Amino acid sequence: MKATWVERLTDAAIVTFLWVFRLVIVVVVVVGSFLTLASGRYSAEVWIGLVVSGASLGSIYALMALGYTMVYGILRMINFAHGEIFMAGAFAGYFTAITLDEFGMLNANPLLSVLSVLIMILVAMAVSTALALLVERIAYRPLRNAPRLVPLISAIGASFFLQYTFRGFFGPGIYAYPSVTVLSERIPLPLITMRWVDALVIVSALAMMTGLYLFVMRSKLGTAIRAVSEDKSTAALMGIDVNRAIVTTFALGAAMAGAAGVLYALMFRQIFFFSGFVPGIKAFTAAVLGGIGNVPGAMLGGLFLGQVESIGPTLFLDGFGVPSPNQLKDVIAFTMLVLVLVFRPSGILGERVARDRA
């Protein structure tokens, strides 16, 4: 069909608009960074501090993003309730922590503190996994064959159900996480301002991600998962238990999210029933950023997003004289999401899924 001139005009307008959009973003980033750096208001130490907190935040996003990316890879579905699984892990960790604190274990000595944190993480992983399997069974499994929008809406429903169940159980108030004194101390390093908690977050996140990566790439079940996400029916024909692969995927993602929940709560020291929502969307952004369906991509995307969110407000906006730029860190993260979706929907590393989506 020949395009009418109206259609051609709108097409041209769209292309122009997208270019202007790109240009504006680039100008904001370049000019903003230049102005901020030229003003010299921030010392190197401040920047290093931002990079460190960006790295620990990014590791948490990366851990969560794994869940999004694996579930999307295998079911082509956005697990909207993933943020709530994360929040549930944080709550499980909280109750474990206060119980441990009652036994005087949490702050007895550094070794017991680390052990307590380990127990908290394990409990959180178990609780999150159980919850995620329940959600999968009730809200997702019956809808595997439905049109795309249907499981997404069901997932949104599951997300709200979990949030307000927690609100009903534990109230709308904010819970202050019990403090582990060792963790909030500074690591005695020259130049680098870093607390032990940052080190804990980064190291344990990296360890878990490595473990997961090895599991997915090397183990038999991991191979099955990859096979199922390539092609369900062929995998089934090869004798792979598709259901088991899908359930394992959910369990792995949820365990990572539960651990991330505890780490996040140890960093920010407070949780409430809604505290999984925004990190959830951001972790999804990280997954898209890295290329959805791609495990190393999710890690990379998370770390990148953490840096952008941590450094971005100061670097890009402060130079323009924007008041309290840190209020706008979520704006930057969400703008990143839109930018990635528009200009590189296949993400940094993703090629595979891009074909049937973009």
Add this chain to the structure above:
Amino acid sequence: MTSELMLAQPASRERWLGVLRVGLLGGIIAVYLALVGIVPRFDERPLVSGVISLGQTALVLTMAGAGSMAARRAPAGRRPVIGAGALAGAITGGFVTLLVIVGAAVDLRAFMLNASPRLYDLLTFGLGVSGSWIPTAVGGLIGAGAGALYVVPTRVRTPVGWGLIAVVALGLFAGLLRTPLLTSGLSQLARFLFAPEGLTPVGAVIVFVLATALHVARGPAAVARRMDALPARQRRAVFAAGGVFGLLLVFVMPLALGGFFAQVIALVALYVLMGLGLNITLGLAGLLDLGFVAFFAVGAYTVGLLTSTAEFGIAQWPFWAAVPIAVLLAMAFGAFLGLPILGIRGDYLAIATLGFGEIIRILAGSDLMKGVLGGPRGIINIPKPISVAPDHFLSGATQIYYIALVCAAVIAFVAWRLRASRLGRAWVAIREDEDVAEALGISLVQTKLLAYMLGAAFAGLGGAIFAGLVGSIFSSSIQLFVSINVAALIIVGGMGSIPGVVVGAIFLIGIPELFREFSEYRFLFYGIALIAMMRYRPEGLLPSRIVGRELHVPENESPAYLPAGEPLGR
């Protein structure tokens, strides 16, 4: 019960296991209801004054539900059916008993906010731990009763069921019905039937007997039969009369019930308006837009800035001059936000629009925009659309109700006319299959953009009217839940269907606004409703025909990767 289990034939063992499962499920639900706070919170509203509260009704309904589900699974025969009901009910109650016993031994309150002694008193009808057997006994009795309903013939079951439904419904709306009755000449009757909240015990009996009798007399069935017997022309006349009566009812409702109720239905009408707007985007074109609040904010702030006589107002225009600007601006915003993202597909679009909603929300509350939009202090003194004396019948929320109603009617008309147009068919084609639609020469981005912009325009209109309703606009009014409300009411009501939007708005907006207890658990119910709708009725309560066909997975089409004999959804 055990003897029955032992005696059961091997073939019926499966069925008894099913009964046990139902009891287990019922027990989990009952404990959940108690701990999530629904039982204690709903206890504050009596259903039948002094006899039963809404909270206890929730528990009783769970037990009855378990009983009736179990009865349906039981082996045939009178005794097994009633027995199964009683067993499932007793197991359900048994979980509650267990909760009370555990709660007495361990202080659950350290973890669960609602596990208080008050809850245990409530669950045991005031006896505390010493009466912990009571829930089990009550559960058994109620379960048996529910099972018994399956033994008696339909002729008895249906009227009794309707009688109970009538009692619950009138008990809920008692407060609402009492006020107008008191002010009219019927105050005697009002006091006789209705307590300040809930029915009086006498009233409950009367309502039950009346509703049952009405059904025994085959009222509804007889009317339906008579209608069928009428010749077509007369039937149409009856329908027309009914329609006129309904319209009349819609128009006098805020005047008759007044005050708070007018406020609530004004809000419902506003959401109907926005629902119809999003219905074009979601229902016709299939674009799940979770950032509706962005355009709502644009509309509300535009009207606020242009009309306010207070600090941040810039023009002090009359309300009606500002509305078209607000709508146009929202539309322009829709184009601005839509252009970059409309190339991406369904589920990604949902997240991207959610991101937009959040961006706008954060910006509205940020220090950056505080000088222009007022931040948390907001823009106040927005004039009412129609300025009348305070005692005029159009004062307050009533005028907003009418305005929203008229706008909703206009939007409904536009949507209805658009659906059959070339553009509407293009939207439906895109919703069904983008690739095919594109191959047929439909320009995807342009067509989607039009749908997105129209939705944005109506969201802007909704925001503008909201600003007029409240008279002010704060950054805290711009919340994610506006988007979620609108999306949920369309999904529950039925995508692409105009009556569905109305029904969805009444259920999801009206009911929680009327009852404070519900409003606290509103999003919990939304969550359950969304999952349940997607599982059992993805086309919504009142679907449009095409969407229904599209979203329903054919029963016998199980996916290739599932082993044979395991149908989907089990």
